[in-house]
Amino acid sequence: MTVSIAHLGPSGTYAESAAIACARWLQRTTGQQATLVPCPSIIQTLRAVATGLSQLAVVPVENSIEGSVTVTLDTLWQLDALQIQQALVLPIAHALLSRAPDLAAIQTVYSHPQALAQCQGWLEQHLPSVQLVPTNSTTEALQHLDAEPSSAAISSSRAAELYHLPILFYPINDHPDNCTRFWMLGLSPSRRGTHTSLAFSLPANVPGALMKPLQVFAERGINMSRIESRPTKRSLGEYLFFIDIEANLDSSVTQEVMVALEPCTETLKVFGSYDILRVDT
């Protein structure tokens, strides 16, 4: 049996590396083969699952340097039906790719804004006067290298291999502990694993409204490993809260938490329980 996995494409992105790691994990644990479905954006990657075009989607959630991938959180809240089947942590090591002979010849550096931000210190030190140009993915940045010999791109060393492009420097990220957490999502109910993710909105204009749900976790000794706020998009100062807890959804204490959250939240969405897989490069 074959399962399809949507991810941000084209080939060579970090999202594709994460999707490949998920495919290997699926084969090891279930014997299933996977086919990859590259998509033009994170929104379209998630919609591919919601509309039945693909069975699974692998999307970035959070980078250790740049923080949340907000489009993932916002789309997940909107789409409603998606459940987290597995989390995956991928180490990120950026390379400077170019057809230029050396750094002195480089005038422009292309990459995804997150990658440019993660190499900001290196760029300021080694290429202080180049123009930094954002692109929609680290792979899209590579399109410029052949036509513009004075340009460089920040991408993975895997992309350099795939597209036969020379690496001038590697690694160039400012923080060695750079890694990105991905979620593999699907429509199946997801109730196995040590971590649970949920999100809620709060009743409007109630001072201190956030304290009540947070106390629900604290009073039961449940550790929140993450809390992230996002605007409701209704009015400045109104937020949704995305929370990860270290507990399984079906445990009696988590079930108690869910009951206690109902009266102190406006809308409550549960994205399922899952384990975390750490990938070596």
Next chain:
Amino acid sequence: MTVSIAHLGPSGTYAESAAIACARWLQRTTGQQATLVPCPSIIQTLRAVATGLSQLAVVPVENSIEGSVTVTLDTLWQLDALQIQQALVLPIAHALLSRAPDLAAIQTVYSHPQALAQCQGWLEQHLPSVQLVPTNSTTEALQHLDAEPSSAAISSSRAAELYHLPILFYPINDHPDNCTRFWMLGLSPSRRGTHTSLAFSLPANVPGALMKPLQVFAERGINMSRIESRPTKRSLGEYLFFIDIEANLDSSVTQEVMVALEPCTETLKVFGSYDILRVDT
């Protein structure tokens, strides 16, 4: 006496509009004239004040649709010395600028990623198959319009006037209540106003460590109007928390809070007290 205000340039950005509003407010309240100092990035805008190149900086903090401007929070944490002198809320209305005769002729849309995201629904409905190309500012997007007649840019109607460019559609943002909060920062101690901003890191690997500082506010009846987490950049899952409270820094209850926060935070930084100015367009 003249005061200098740094902001993200070039001329025509929303940050410049915010800086102009701050200049008017300064003249009204203190009689001071202001000169604007356009900078190539938000980091350089903030550094201009830290290094004495400019006396004040105006930077975006948060948009009602896209959420936090993370580079502002991260740079503020690193630079240490900056204090918030005033907050300002600016309504945002995006226009589609182009030399094309109509929508059918448009193949590419340039803009800052935040502006592209804020018009995503409109773009999907009216220009579903165009290429979306990110730029470093909404003004930078305008550079393409003369050379590429099939391109459009998302920018302000003020930029259209400044650069004599035709507006094809206005407004095109998906949410009518689109506004951005800016902070005006300087080196002077800032202790007047109804709002206070602070940030802290937590001792590492202590489960439930976030609950203690949050309870410090709750127990004293202080309303948090905002909580935002950012990665410490040391290790995935370690965060800084930026908190806005509705209280003046010198009030006895806030002083009590500061004392109580010390033992339950690792590093605690206070960015001052300030009022919020709402700007009409």
